[in-house]
Amino acid sequence: MSRPVLWFDFGGVLSPPLPDLFTLFEQKTGITPEQMHAALSRMGDDFGTAALAPIELGAMSEREWAARLAAALAALHPDLDLSRLRTDGFGAQWFEGVSANPRMTAALCRARDLGLGVGVLSNNVVEWKPYWTAIIAPAGRVDNVVDSCEVGVRKPDPEIFRLAEKAAGVPPEDCILIDDLAENCAAAEECGWSAVRFRDDDQILRELSALAGVHLS
Template identity: 50%
Template sequence: MDELYARYAEETGISPERLRRAVADVGADLGMHPLAPLELGRISEAEWGARVRAALRARHPGLDLGAARLERFGEQWLGGRPGNPVMAAVVRAVRAAGHPVGLLTNNVPEWEGHWRRITAPAGRFDAVVDSCRVGVRKPDPAVFRIAAAASPTARHVLVDDLPENCAAAAAAGWRTVCFRDDAQASGELSALLGIPLPGPGTLPAAGTLPATGPLTSGRAGRTP
């Protein structure tokens, strides 16, 4: 996330702290978690962006917002962002070993094209549970019940970079890998599943793993 904030700040002049506070203001005005209005599909990206713009102006009247496409935030936040080649290879290897893989994501209706592009190298998911489609988001326990019902397996592993999501999944009876970096996540998942998995510096040559397939993961195009 830090690199996304840094890139956004470079493009727009809006610091990470200012953006976070404005997003929190919008959530508070609606009586929700800062990101819930977007990730539950309660308001459109355009309305959310207009509210964030107003919150920034209220806190920082002199701030130049001319470079910020807030009403089309996803284009600027995720546009051109590459996927993670190591984790894409991990997902393909997990699927090749016979394990179904799903995507459990807190996301935004207008951003589906972005996260599908970002996750495409991982191959086809056996199930997708998107917060904005099902009306509940991580770490709500209900979303793990929905994901489990959509899964063809009885046991599940969540790979996610937010500790609160991992804690909620563990409370629901899932095993978890709290992502910190590629090597750590690949190693922990390898140990949990009992299969060798690629890591940094050990990516297989192109074409040696199937392009289709995919682990129940929480990492896709991320909201701020």
């Protein structure tokens, strides 16, 4: 590997871990993580794909998706109070009070300062861009952003890794994915990338430093 390009996922890597985000959302809405996961599972069954896929591919508006989420929650939990759930402006509510993972943004900054390529490779949503980009703003400049809703393909589809390689102008063996989902890491490796699955800050910084050949912690 020559000069590697580190591709950071947003949700669960540059953001706080997903369980923390679900807990924070419960504080805002009264909807528990278990209730959310059950509703998302039902939506996935209805869509025949991942629950977030329609909005992460830009095929459905946030408003319609959130309305379907509310309907799934109501069907599963008829007595659940949904009065605090914002179906119009779901992303604003979801990201309210969310800050970037400071150790991961510091690692991104250090990697960039050491001359490595840095990018964001994320499954994300058109309407959420103002919020998540503001959250990671403390990390400063990145070389490339490949966002599923903008390119029309999402992880773990191999095509998104091909698009990222093209954006960075590097071969697959020069790319390293940092992601919290095993299926995305496996897909990246099948495309010839290296990948490190995020479990906690100490683990990821140790493994990523060894793989990239630089000290990032």
